[in-house]
Amino acid sequence: xxxxxxxxxxYLAIQDFNKVLFKKQKLLIELDKYAPDVAELIRTPMEMHxxxxxxxxxxxxxxxxxxxxxxxxxxxxxxxxxxxFILATIKGxxxxxxxxxxxxxxxxxxxxxxxxxxxxxLLQRQFIPIKLKSKSFWLYSMQYTALYLxxxxxxxxxxxxxxxxxxxxxxxxxxxxxxxxxxxxxxxFWYFFAEMFEHFSLFFVCVxxxxxxxxxxxxxxxxxxxxxxxxxxxxxxISIFKSYPTVGDIALYMAFLxxxxxxxxxxxxxxxxxCVLIACSFLFPVLWHLWIYAGSANSNFYYAITLxxxxxxxxxxxxxxxxxxxxxxxxxxxxxxTRQDGTEAMLVLK
Amino acid sequence: xGMLAAAALxxxxxxxxxxxxxxxxxxxxxxxxxxxxxGDVAATFQFRTRWDADLQRGAVSHYRLFPKALGRLxxxxxxxxxxxxxTQGFWxxxxxxxxxxxxxxxxxxWVWFQPTVTxxxxxxxxxxxxxxxxxxxxxxxxxxxNTVTPTASFxxxxxxxxxxxxxxxxxxxxxxxxxTENLTPWKKLLPxxxxxxxxxxLKAERLFHSSYHSQAVHxxxxxxxxxxxxxxxxxxxxxxxxxxxxxxxxGKKDWSLFKMFSRTLTDACPLASESKVYVDxxxxxxxxxxxxxxxxxTSVLEAVVQGDKRTYAVYxxxxxxxxxxxxxxxxxxxxxxxxxxxxLPTPILHAHRYVSGYGLQTGEISTLVYNTHPYRAFPVVxxxxxxxxxxxxxxxxxxxxxxxxxxxxxxxxxxxxxxxxPHLLEMLIQLPANSVTKITIQFERALLxxxxxxxxxxxxxxxxxxxxxxxxPSIIAMKDVDVEQSPLFTSLFPSSDxxxxxxxxxxxxxxxxxxxxxxxxxYNVICLTCTVVAVCYGSFYNLLTRTFHVEEPSRGGLAxxxxxVIRKFRGVPPL
Numbered sequence: 024x025x026x027x028x029x030x031x032x033x034y035l036a037i038q039d040f041n042k043v044l045f046k047k048q049k050l051l052i053e054l055d056k057y058a059p060d061v062a063e064l065i066r067t068p069m070e071m072h073x074x075x076x077x078x079x080x081x082x083x084x085x086x087x088x089x090x091x092x093x094x095x096x097x098x099x100x101x102x103x104x105x106x107x108f109i110l111a112t113i114k115g116x117x118x119x120x121x122x123x124x125x126x127x128x129x130x131x132x133x134x135x136x137x138x139x140x141x142x143x144x145l146l147q148r149q150f151i152p153i154k155l156k157s158k159s160f161w162l163y164s165m166q167y168t169a170l171y172l173x174x175x176x177x178x179x180x181x182x183x184x185x186x187x188x189x190x191x192x193x194x195x196x197x198x199x200x201x202x203x204x205x206x207x208x209x210x211x212f213w214y215f216f217a218e219m220f221e222h223f224s225l226f227f228v229c230v231x232x233x234x235x236x237x238x239x240x241x242x243x244x245x246x247x248x249x250x251x252x253x254x255x256x257x258x259x260x261i262s263i264f265k266s267y268p269t270v271g272d273i274a275l276y277m278a279f280l281x282x283x284x285x286x287x288x289x290x291x292x293x294x295x296x297x298c299v300l301i302a303c304s305f306l307f308p309v310l311w312h313l314w315i316y317a318g319s320a321n322s323n324f325y326y327a328i329t330l331x332x333x334x335x336x337x338x339x340x341x342x343x344x345x346x347x348x349x350x351x352x353x354x355x356x357x358x359x360x361t362r363q364d365g366t367e368a369m370l371v372l373k
Numbered sequence: 374x375g376m377l378a379a380a381a382l383x384x385x386x387x388x389x390x391x392x393x394x395x396x397x398x399x400x401x402x403x404x405x406x407x408x409x410x411x412g413d414v415a416a417t418f419q420f421r422t423r424w425d426a427d428l429q430r431g432a433v434s435h436y437r438l439f440p441k442a443l444g445r446l447x448x449x450x451x452x453x454x455x456x457x458x459x460t461q462g463f464w465x466x467x468x469x470x471x472x473x474x475x476x477x478x479x480x481x482x483w484v485w486f487q488p489t490v491t492x493x494x495x496x497x498x499x500x501x502x503x504x505x506x507x508x509x510x511x512x513x514x515x516x517x518x519n520t521v522t523p524t525a526s527f528x529x530x531x532x533x534x535x536x537x538x539x540x541x542x543x544x545x546x547x548x549x550x551x552x553t554e555n556l557t558p559w560k561k562l563l564p565x566x567x568x569x570x571x572x573x574x575l576k577a578e579r580l581f582h583s584s585y586h587s588q589a590v591h592x593x594x595x596x597x598x599x600x601x602x603x604x605x606x607x608x609x610x611x612x613x614x615x616x617x618x619x620x621x622x623x624g625k626k627d628w629s630l631f632k633m634f635s636r637t638l639t640d641a642c643p644l645a646s647e648s649k650v651y652v653d654x655x656x657x658x659x660x661x662x663x664x665x666x667x668x669x670x671t672s673v674l675e676a677v678v679q680g681d682k683r684t685y686a687v688y689x690x691x692x693x694x695x696x697x698x699x700x701x702x703x704x705x706x707x708x709x710x711x712x713x714x715x716x717l718p719t720p721i722l723h724a725h726r727y728v729s730g731y732g733l734q735t736g737e738i739s740t741l742v743y744n745t746h747p748y749r750a751f752p753v754v755x756x757x758x759x760x761x762x763x764x765x766x767x768x769x770x771x772x773x774x775x776x777x778x779x780x781x782x783x784x785x786x787x788x789x790x791x792x793x794x795p796h797l798l799e800m801l802i803q804l805p806a807n808s809v810t811k812i813t814i815q816f817e818r819a820l821l822x823x824x825x826x827x828x829x830x831x832x833x834x835x836x837x838x839x840x841x842x843x844x845x846p847s848i849i850a851m852k853d854v855d856v857e858q859s860p861l862f863t864s865l866f867p868s869s870d871x872x873x874x875x876x877x878x879x880x881x882x883x884x885x886x887x888x889x890x891x892x893x894x895x896y897n898v899i900c901l902t903c904t905v906v907a908v909c910y911g912s913f914y915n916l917l918t919r920t921f922h923v924e925e926p927s928r929g930g931l932a933x934x935x936x937x938v939i940r941k942f943r944g945v946p947p948l
Contacts, residue, residue, distance in 0.1 A: 203791055205820045211902050217890045218823050218898040234906060241917045263909075315888060316732035322890045326898070333905055341912035352921040 025099040026083060026092055032106035033278055034079040039113045040251060040282070041071045043148075074281055082278035086304070091271035098271030101130055105275060108134075109254065112141045115148045117167050125174035129182075132199055133261040136239045140257055142167055143243065144250035200232055202266045207325060209307065210268040211333055214326045235264045252347055255279045259340045263333055273336070280343075289346035296339045303332035398424040398438040400564050400645045402571045403861045405685075406628075407653040408664065408706060409469045409615070410718065413584065414628050417473055418571060418612040419861040420563055425597055425605045429487065438644060439608060440562040442507050447592060447606070450500050451490040453540075454529050455592040457482045459510055461551040462585035462615070463881055466723040471679050473862050474611060476587045477838035477879040479547040480510055485529050486540040497542045509554045512546070518761065519837075520544040521797040524785050526756040526842050530867060531593030532604060545758065547835035547882040548827075551586060553577040559588050562610060570642025570690075571650070574634040575612065585615040609861070629705040637701040641690035650688040651860060652704060655681070665707045671695060678863055679874050680721070680847025685860075721746045721845050722753065722804075726880035728836075733818055733888040736763075740812040740839060740880060744804040746846065751873070752782070752803045753843040755812065759796040759836055761789035762819040763885060767798075769815040775808050791819075818887050826889065836883040844873040 082088060091098050108123035120141055127134035146163060182191055198204070205213045212231060219227060238260055246253040255276060262272030287293070306328045313320035405417040424439040428448045436444055446452065458476035466472065482501065490496050497520065505512035524538045556577050560567045567575055580586055589611045597603040616633050631637050641648035651674070654664045670686035671694065677683070688695060688702060695702060723743050730736035742753060759765055767786055772779045783801035787794075804810055827834075850871045866875040940946070 205822065207820060211905060213820070214890060214898055215902045216822065217820060218895040220895065221822075221824060231906075234910075238913060241913075245917050260909075264906075315734045318733070322888065323894065330901055330905055334908060337905070337909040337912070341909070341916060344913075344916050348916060349921065 025103040026088055029099070029103045029106040029275075030079040030083045032103070032110045033082055034075045036106070036110040036113045037075040037078045037282055039110075041074060043113070044251075045071065074284070077281040077284075078278055081281055082274065085274045085277060087270040087274035087277070091269060091274065096269060096271055097130075098269045101127065102271060102275045104130065105134065105137075105258070108137070108141070112144050112254075113251075115145065117145055118170055120145070121167060121170035122174045125171055125178055128175060129178045131265070132196055133235060133265050136236055136257050136261060137254060138168075138171065139239050139243045140250045140254035143247055143253065147248075147250060199266055201228055202231075207311075207322070208267055209270065209329060209332060210263075210265070211329060212266050214322065214329070231264070231266070235261060249347070249351075252283070255283075256340060256344060259336070263336050263340075283343060283347065286343060286346040286350060289349045290342050291345065292338060292342055296335050296342065299331060299335035300339070303328050303335060307332070398422060398426075400438050400642065401647040401861060402642060402645050403647075403649050403651065404571050404574070405473070405651045405653070405860075405862050406704065406706070408628070411468050413469070413615055413617055414633065414706070415469070415472075415585075415613065415615045416633065417862060418575070418610075420572070420610045421861055422564065422608045423595070423605055424608070425603070427604060428606055438564040439606070443562065443590070443592060443608060444606075446500070446503055446507075450496045450503075451487040452484055452496075452500065452592070453487045453533075453594065454485040454531050455482075455500075456484070456530075456589065457504060457508070457512075457591075458587060458589035459508070459549065459551045459555050460585075460587040461581070462583070462587075464585055464587075464615075464879075466720055466878060467725075469615070470718065471720045471722075471876060472613070473679075474589070474613065474865055475877060475879050476589060477545055477547070477840075478882050479545060479835070479837065480512060480549040480551075481543075481545045482512060482515065483527050483541065483543040485533070486542075488534075488537065488540060490540070493540060493542065501544070508558050510549060510551075514546055515544040517794050518792065519546065519758070519795060521758050521787070521795060523756050523797070523799060525754050525783065525799050525801065526840055529593070530591070530865075531595055531607070532601075543758075545837035547837040551588070552581065556580065556588065559590070559610065559612075562590070564644045565642035569640060570645055570648055571638065572642070573638065574630065574636050576634060576636060579634050580612075580614050583614045584617045585613065587614075588612045609865075627705070627707050630703050637703040638690065639701050640696070645691075648690040649860070650690065650702075650704060651862070652686040652688075652706065653683060654686050655683040667705045667707075668698070668702070674860070676860070676863060677847070677849050679876070680845065680849060682849055719743075719745050722841070722843055722876060722878060724839075724841055724878055724880050726839060726883065728883045728885055730815075733886060735815060735817050736885065737769075737813055737815045738836070738883065742802070742804060742810045742812070742841065744806060744808050744810075746806055748806050749846040750803060750805045751843060751846055752801055753841050755798075755800050755802060756840040756842075757796070757798045758839070759789070759798070759816070760834065761791055761793070761795050762821055762834070762887060763796075763816040763836065764789070764819060765796050765798070765814055765816045767814070770798075770813070772800075772802060772810060772812045774805060774810045779803065779810060818885070820888055820890065823890050823892055823895065826887075826892075830889045830892070831886065833884040833886045836885060838879040838882050841876075841878040841880070843876055843878075845876050846873045 088099075104123055104127045108120055108127055111119035111123055124134060124137060124141060127137070142164060145167060146160065149163060179192075183189060202212055202216055205217050207213050215227070215231075216224060239257065242253055242256060246256070258276040258279070262268055262276055265272070307325075310320055310324045310328055314322055314325050399422070401419075401421045401423075403419050403421075405419075407415045407417075409415055422438045424444075426433055426439075428444055429451070433444065433448070443455075447455070458481045460476040460478055460481070463478055464472045464475050466475075482504065484497065484500060486493050486496060494517070498516070501512045501515040504510075520542055521544070522538060522541055523543050527541060527543055528536060556575070560572060560575055563572050565572060567573060589609075591607075591609040591611070593607055594604045595607045597605045616628075638650070652664075652666050652670070654666060666686050671689045671692050672687045674685045674687050675682065676685065688704065690702070721744065723745075724740060725743075726738065726740045728736055728738050738757075738759070740755070740757075742755070744750070765788075767788075772781060779802060781800040781802045783799075785797070785799040787797040789796040798814075800812075802810060802812070866877075
């Protein structure tokens with residue numbers, strides 16, 4: 024049921040988002056911000072018509088979603104709350120968005136990083152420019168922050184009254200942050216801490232947790248004009264680097280990939296990466312069985328697949344990021360680039 | 374009659390040369406030889422020192438028979454009862470019958486503290502460390518991860534004012550090995566050491582060449598006399614050893630003290646007030662005797678022990694007639710007619726525990742409890758302690774008797790906390806007559822940090838024995854036992870009424886494998902994982918801090934210029 028709710032939420036969200044995007048594009052064209060020969064890069068309503076449906080279908084039919092549904096994991100509930108949060112943000116309702124974000128943060132700490140893209144999107148929607156000196160910017164930010172913190176505090180106090188003690192805070196959040204349980208999962212943490220020297224374990228726990236939260240501010244600075252893409256990248260980073268990742272988290276950010284299907288021509292390694300991801304998904308259960316049941320493989324085999332799967336995911340995200348930035352460059356500078364002497368130019372990152 | 378005689382004896386002794394100090398102490402030693410149905414022989418030594426002093430209150434400084442190490446321990450740490458057992462091997466209840474006193478494999482320590490002790494955990498930790506030093510056993514490995522506080526199973530065996538179970542601690546180290554190093558300090562605590570009396574038989578090279586070896590120390594407060602106005606302290610040191618027909622007896626079933634212990638008895642301990650050897654010559658099937666004992670015993674005793682009428686041949690080492698004919702006593706047992714091995718009497722209560730399942734992820738612990746009494750049902754308390762790394766799923770706990778579900782009348786479950794305390798499951802189960810009860814619970818195995826594995830990780834992890842305590846109904850009514858007059862082996866457990874006797878059984882320890890990480894890989898794992906994180910960091914850093922530029926044609930670096938020079942020489946157009 025929650026999966027269906029998530030799919031519906033995503034569908035409505037992307038529909039709205041497309042409308043907004045289209046409006047913005049129109050505005051920029053009229054403002055003549057785009058170079059003359061980028062006609063083929065402009066997105067047309069025709070091609071954008073089916074994207075919401077594709078998003079919903081990708082989420083529902085994703086084998087990862089099906090697997091986490093069969094396993095009766097609570098990840099589906101997490102995904103629903105996040106999808107509703109995204110819907111509320113795109114619709115522009117600050118209160119609902121804050122409430123859903125507080126719910127998501129209450130369940131696992133990491134959606135805290137989604138606060139920044141939500142704030143940026145809402146500011147953009149209210150047409151408040153992001154300047155540090157602007158009063159309306161600070162006013163709105165404070166409003167949103169206050170809403171979010173209040174709802175979070177309300178939820179935590181509700182739990183306190185249900186339980187009559189504060190014990191749940193170290194049990195829930197302390198557990199997420201300090202990673203005491205080392206059951207193998209598809210992430211990077213478990214084997215790392217199983218083989219860690221005791222002396223350094225606290226240091227590395229802190230490093231790994233900071234790693235999740237660390238990318239928020241640089242991404243916010245770079246992607247302040249495009250908060251939805253920022254949200255997507257942030258979701259992906261959370262699901263790769265969180266302390267106990269599951270395939271349900273991956274299903275959620277993969278549902279957004281059709282929204283950026285127009286970036287396909289700029290993706291450099293998509294074929295290899297998709298092969299890597301599919302192969303690793305098939306190898307995971309095989310090597311798990313070999314290690315635990317057959318006894319003929321080692322934990323290293325399963326660990327290696329974990330490594331390659333995560334590298335695949337990371338490279339996928341950075342590939343999409345690269346393609347997005349490249350398209351933006353082309354939009355403002357024209358598709359066919361020439362050098363000063365008229366020859367075809369190469370585009371590099373410097 | 375017995376009570377009056379005991380009181381008179383006490384008065385007489387008290388009127389004798391009195392000590393300026395606190396009370397008197399008395400030592401009784403006894404050896405019980407019981408042939409087991411399968412042809413093996415069990416020898417149980419008991420050394421009981423009773424001291425009429427109040428260890429808790431008075432500052433006692435003059436120790437005579439009671440060992441000073443233990444006395445000071447009891448006084449300093451506020452110990453009310455202490456039971457420590459070091460065992461090697463497993464008592465096979467099904468073939469050997471009910472043991473007089475069983476202990477689980479490894480080291481077992483359970484202690485009741487006085488109500489005056491404020492920090493019981495601290496006292497427990499100090500106690501286990503001090504005992505580890507006294508007995509040369511690694512009892513210092515007892516910590517919160519293997520200590521539990523049972524609520525129903527281990528009631529005090531001595532005097533008790535009230536049983537607040539927060540004062541009780543119980544721990545088992547199933548991996549502990551017992552050897553000569555543990556026997557030597559144990560022998561040193563005896564008043565005569567191993568130089569006189571029954572303790573001369575305790576030679577390590579014969580004792581450890583056996584199927585079952587258990588040495589224990591029990592300290593408890595007892596009533597000083599029938600009116601129970603004052604408290605005496607009792608120290609019992611027991612050692613049970615089972616000699617195997619084939620390994621020790623060279624295949625023949627005739628036993629003698631010399632064959633078992635490679636020594637014979639020459640005299641009694643001069644400090645002992647009583648020193649006796651009991652040989653169980655009970656006839657099976659109410660026929661003529663099965664055994665012949667030489668030399669002739671000084672007396673024959675009939676007693677009801679563990680619900681059965683038994684006959685014992687008694688050799689009193691203090692009686693002058695014993696050593697008249699020869700300087701040493703070598704009790705010999707001969708079987709009169711060949712042992713019929715098909716008629717092994719099964720004990721009324723016995724249990725069997727095993728682990729099932731395949732793979733390294735899940736498993737199931739099953740316990741089978743047998744009640745072979747033809748018409749009486751009785752309840753049994755089952756205590757299971759499972760280490761935290763086997764995560765029990767209590768919702769899968771099923772108890773099935775004769776095909777139907779059996780709901781326990783009392784369940785106490787304390788879930789484990791990772792790396793802090795183990796699972797504790799205590800149940801009171803009613804066993805119907807002539808039935809088998811199967812108790813199953815499923816568990817999942819956890820992956821530990823590589824430093825938490827023992828040196829041989831693929832050997833597996835031990836799960837300590839579960840404890841079954843029951844009041845088993847006896848076939849023959851038992852009279853109340855007077856501790857001073859009757860043999861020591863009858864007064865181990867206090868009996869509440871004559872119709873049942875107390876039995877504490879232990880099941881087998883289990884050996885469970887856990888999934889292991891690769892121990893040779895710590896550096897590799899750190900490097901590889903950090904590489905993956907660095908890949909992410911690197912790509913994001915590139916994308917975040919750099920912008921797109923149109924590439925300017927460069928004049929070429931040094932390599933290009935050098936290549937152009939070589940090309941000019943070759944006559945090829947430049948790059």
